[in-house]
Amino acid sequence: xxxxxxxxxxxxxxxxxxxxxxxxxxxxxxxxxxxxxxxxxxxxxxxxxxxxxxxxxxxxxxxxxxxxxxxxxxxxxxxxxxxxxxxxxxxxxxxxxxxxxxxxxxxxxxxxxxxxxxxxxxxxxxxxxxxxxxxxxxxxxxxxxxxxxxxxxxxxxxxxxxxxxxxxxxxxxxxxxxxxxxxxxxxxxxxxxxxxxxxxxxxxxxxxxxxxxxxxxxxxxxxxxxxxxxxxxxxxxxxxxxxxxxxxxxxxxxxxxxxxxxxxxxxxxxxxxxxxxxxxxxxxxxxxxxxxxxxxxxxxxxxxxxxxxxxxxxxxxxxxxxxxxxxxxxxxxxxxxxxxxxxxxxxxxxxxxxxxxxxxxxxxxxxxxxxxxxxxxxxxxxxxxxxxxxxxxxxxxxxxxxxxxxxxxxxxxxxxxxxxxxxxxxxxxxxxx
Amino acid sequence: xxxxxxxxxxxxxxxxxxxxxxxxxxxxxxxxxxxxxxxxxxxxxxxxxxxxxxxxxxxxxxxxxxxxxxxxxxxxxxxxxxxxxxxxxxxxxxxxxxxxxxxxxxxxxxxxxxxxxxxxxxxxxxxxxxxxxxxxxxxxxxxxxxxxxxxxxxxxxxxxxxxxxxxxxxxxxxxxxxxxxxxxxxxxxxxxxxxxxxxxxxxxxxxxxxxxxxxxxxxxxxxxxxxxxxxxxxxxxxxxxxxxxxxxxxxxxxxxxxxxxxxxxxxxxxxxxxxxxxxxxxxxxxxxxxxxxxxxxxxxxxxxxxxxxxxxxxxxxxxxxxxxxxxxxxxxxxxxxxxxxxxxxxxxxxxxxxxxxxxxxxxxxxxxxxxxxxxxxxxxxxxxxxxxxxxxxxxxxxxxxxx
Numbered sequence: 001x002x003x004x005x006x007x008x009x010x011x012x013x014x015x016x017x018x019x020x021x022x023x024x025x026x027x028x029x030x031x032x033x034x035x036x037x038x039x040x041x042x043x044x045x046x047x048x049x050x051x052x053x054x055x056x057x058x059x060x061x062x063x064x065x066x067x068x069x070x071x072x073x074x075x076x077x078x079x080x081x082x083x084x085x086x087x088x089x090x091x092x093x094x095x096x097x098x099x100x101x102x103x104x105x106x107x108x109x110x111x112x113x114x115x116x117x118x119x120x121x122x123x124x125x126x127x128x129x130x131x132x133x134x135x136x137x138x139x140x141x142x143x144x145x146x147x148x149x150x151x152x153x154x155x156x157x158x159x160x161x162x163x164x165x166x167x168x169x170x171x172x173x174x175x176x177x178x179x180x181x182x183x184x185x186x187x188x189x190x191x192x193x194x195x196x197x198x199x200x201x202x203x204x205x206x207x208x209x210x211x212x213x214x215x216x217x218x219x220x221x222x223x224x225x226x227x228x229x230x231x232x233x234x235x236x237x238x239x240x241x242x243x244x245x246x247x248x249x250x251x252x253x254x255x256x257x258x259x260x261x262x263x264x265x266x267x268x269x270x271x272x273x274x275x276x277x278x279x280x281x282x283x284x285x286x287x288x289x290x291x292x293x294x295x296x297x298x299x300x301x302x303x304x305x306x307x308x309x310x311x312x313x314x315x316x317x318x319x320x321x322x323x324x325x326x327x328x329x330x331x332x333x334x335x336x337x338x339x340x341x342x343x344x345x346x347x348x349x350x351x352x353x354x355x356x357x358x359x360x361x362x363x364x365x366x367x368x369x370x371x372x373x374x375x376x377x378x379x380x381x382x383x384x385x386x387x388x389x390x391x392x393x394x395x396x397x398x399x400x401x402x403x404x405x406x407x408x409x410x411x412x413x414x415x416x417x418x419x420x421x422x423x424x425x426x427x428x429x430x431x432x433x
Numbered sequence: 434x435x436x437x438x439x440x441x442x443x444x445x446x447x448x449x450x451x452x453x454x455x456x457x458x459x460x461x462x463x464x465x466x467x468x469x470x471x472x473x474x475x476x477x478x479x480x481x482x483x484x485x486x487x488x489x490x491x492x493x494x495x496x497x498x499x500x501x502x503x504x505x506x507x508x509x510x511x512x513x514x515x516x517x518x519x520x521x522x523x524x525x526x527x528x529x530x531x532x533x534x535x536x537x538x539x540x541x542x543x544x545x546x547x548x549x550x551x552x553x554x555x556x557x558x559x560x561x562x563x564x565x566x567x568x569x570x571x572x573x574x575x576x577x578x579x580x581x582x583x584x585x586x587x588x589x590x591x592x593x594x595x596x597x598x599x600x601x602x603x604x605x606x607x608x609x610x611x612x613x614x615x616x617x618x619x620x621x622x623x624x625x626x627x628x629x630x631x632x633x634x635x636x637x638x639x640x641x642x643x644x645x646x647x648x649x650x651x652x653x654x655x656x657x658x659x660x661x662x663x664x665x666x667x668x669x670x671x672x673x674x675x676x677x678x679x680x681x682x683x684x685x686x687x688x689x690x691x692x693x694x695x696x697x698x699x700x701x702x703x704x705x706x707x708x709x710x711x712x713x714x715x716x717x718x719x720x721x722x723x724x725x726x727x728x729x730x731x732x733x734x735x736x737x738x739x740x741x742x743x744x745x746x747x748x749x750x751x752x753x754x755x756x757x758x759x760x761x762x763x764x765x766x767x768x769x770x771x772x773x774x775x776x777x778x779x780x781x782x783x784x785x786x787x788x789x790x791x792x793x794x795x796x797x798x799x800x801x802x803x804x805x806x807x808x809x810x811x812x813x814x815x816x817x818x819x820x821x822x823x824x825x826x827x828x829x830x831x832x833x834x835x836x
Binding site: 079085136137138156158160161163369402403404406408409 | 494501508509515516517
């Protein structure tokens with residue numbers, strides 16, 4: 001604990017002395033780094049939020065001595081879901097270290113760290129997750145190649161409107177580039193798999209590479225389709241991450257998410273106090289050893305439930321279940337919440353569903369739309385409606401098949417959203433964001 | 434939300450002119466706007482007010498997000514994909530865009546209908562050889578004549594889901610299927626009068642419709658915005674009507690590269706506030722059940738037909754049944770050729786707002802009624818008592834005007 005506290009304290013001192021924003025932030029709270037004498041004292045620092053980093057970028061949050069052109073500085077742009085955007089910077093070696101710490105929980109991914117390997121990655125996710133014009137149907141492989149060897153595959157902003165020729169381009173490019181790693185948004189990738197099958201094509205290979213899912217919640221429906229296509233033996237795991245920080249956690253072979261507490265000091269906060277195992281809590285992050293843009297008590301707006309038991313995989317890193325974004329939870333009439341992950345638990349792998357979107361229209365009113373496939377039966381829809389009504393504690397749940405589910409304008413597809421949860425008074429009940 | 438309670442949502446209905454309440458019976462021309470639509474427009478101008486797309490600043494992205502969400506909502510309402518929704522100024526522009534963009538030749542046959550609005554007739558006349566389907570003896574569509582004309586192998590059939598003068602609802606699913614089976618004709622639907630009614634919503638994934646057009650202002654939304662739905666493969670082939678900023682990916686000194694659909698059809702700055710208002714209108718309509726909408730329309734249509742049939746001095750255009758009909762009544766007052774005095778007096782003496790003329794459907798009005806008509810058209814905020822009051826007022830007027 002002392003070792004961890006020293007790291008946290010050093011980070012606070014460094015941020016205070018080197019970033020204009022954090023110095024003001026601490027002073028505004030009437031604090032000085034000297035006031036933080038124990039790990040418990042860290043909680044005296046008011047959390048920082050995305051808005052702070054957006055408002056003060058770059059002058060307030062990049063540490064003195066650095067600028068955007070400094071060596072190893074990587075710039076990331078997040079459209080944010082529903083417009084909460086952010087530009088952030090990370091040192092490439094910090095990113096790699098965080099990545100390595102996370103991925104180490106899953107031996108299936110060790111092949112990515114072979115000495116001397118020049119990693120080839122293909123990315124298939126929302127277009128706004130990179131700076132290249134991957135939504136432009138006339139773009140070329142060369143124009144979508146990032147300096148780190150990542151090939152960004154072509155896709156439209158509104159996923160389901162991606163035309164056939166762009167799907168074929170993406171599939172052709174995977175074959176040609178033969179990536180070691182497919183880094184995908186799971187819903188996007190499941191779409192690509194369906195399009196591939198529809199075109200009568202087969203996966204480029206089913207072993208000897210890894211698939212990592214990220215960006216949005218990995219629904220069981222998407223996971224099922226990926227596994228069905230590439231087989232149970234393919235190295236597949238879900239990563240937790242944020243564009244502003246990089247890797248936060250990774251899935252072990254037992255299917256549990258292990259959080260990276262090597263490179264971050266992580267707090268799980270419920271009602272302003274450290275959460276007990278199983279409680280719904282917001283993740284608050286303090287970076288460790290980040291000399292470029294330290295984040296102190298960064299309230300993520302992401303909800304988790306900490307596990308109370310040790311993971312059978314034996315990895316000591318704490319395991320937690322990602323429940324979804326604060327602004328995507330469903331608020332029930334009795335003032336309780338149901339998280340996107342809990343909705344996904346109700347839906348399950350559902351072999352009759354290709355893709356779904358739950359939407360809370362207003363208080364007490366829910367619409368569940370889904371793309372169905374040939375395994376669909378009316379009874380399955382009736383059963384799911386009943387289960388959703390039970391968990392949402394209302395009969396006011398419309399469940400209907402459709403052929404179209406929109407992505408948000410940034411291209412991310414959100415499987416669960418709520419017009420109630422985005423209201424400030426509701427968000428404040430669960431988060432500082 | 435039920436239809437019965439919705440009147441309070443329309444601020445215009447609380448207005449009094451010369452101390453009189455308003456009875457608005459001109460919704461086929463344009464609908465009144467609920468508070469939520471007005472608020473959406475006002476909110477945009479008071480809290481945002483900037484241009485969409487390509488702007489990297491916060492306000493621009495916020496506006497762009499909101500604007501595109503309306504597109505997605507409309508797509509979901511129609512059973513279409515997001516990129517199949519093109520924003521236009523309204524139905525007229527949408528239909529002109531299709532007529533001008535299909536590369537038709539003057540000898541190409543297009544099958545149209547006698548009861549079409551001018552917007553679904555004139556654009557086609559300019560580019561093709563239009564053959565009109567007549568009405569049957571009831572004033573409904575003569576389907577036999579339609580099937581006969583399909584034997585001419587038309588390039589396109591231009592359907593009207595609901596006539597703006599007869600109120601008749603066409604069996605567009607049957608007609609679209611017949612057009613595809615006969616000659617794979619392109620099917621274009623004018624849905625301006627039907628889309629406002631939840632019970633007449635069209636699921637384009639289930640009907641072989643290639644294009645469908647409607648206006649925002651007839652469905653509780655603002656003026657200046659409408660939509661063209663087009664199947665993506667059809668939109669890909671359609672030539673844009675307007676060229677300029679926003680519809681190109683690249684321009685150099687020799688040429689340009691058009692953007693993908695739907696953006697290649699949306700040159701220039703669109704009516705952003707109106708589009709957000711349209712989104713609010715759709716949300717409002719989504720609260721009304723199909724059953725409520727159907728029953729209310731039927732009640733109003735029955736009052737319109739009954740009122741006309743009970744009076745010897747009136748002739749009503751179109752079928753005399755409430756089945757497959759919107760609550761529109763186009764009336765001829767026997768022995769009265771100039772209806773403008775009637776319309777003015779209805780307004781000034783009784784507070785009843787209705788319309789006279791040919792209703793932009795002159796062929797059918799002249800053909801069936803011999804001249805201009807008085808039209809009453811009602812919507813969700815109207816009651817059958819208002820229709821009855823209209824007829825009683827008309828009785829009084831006709832008597833005093835010596836007709």
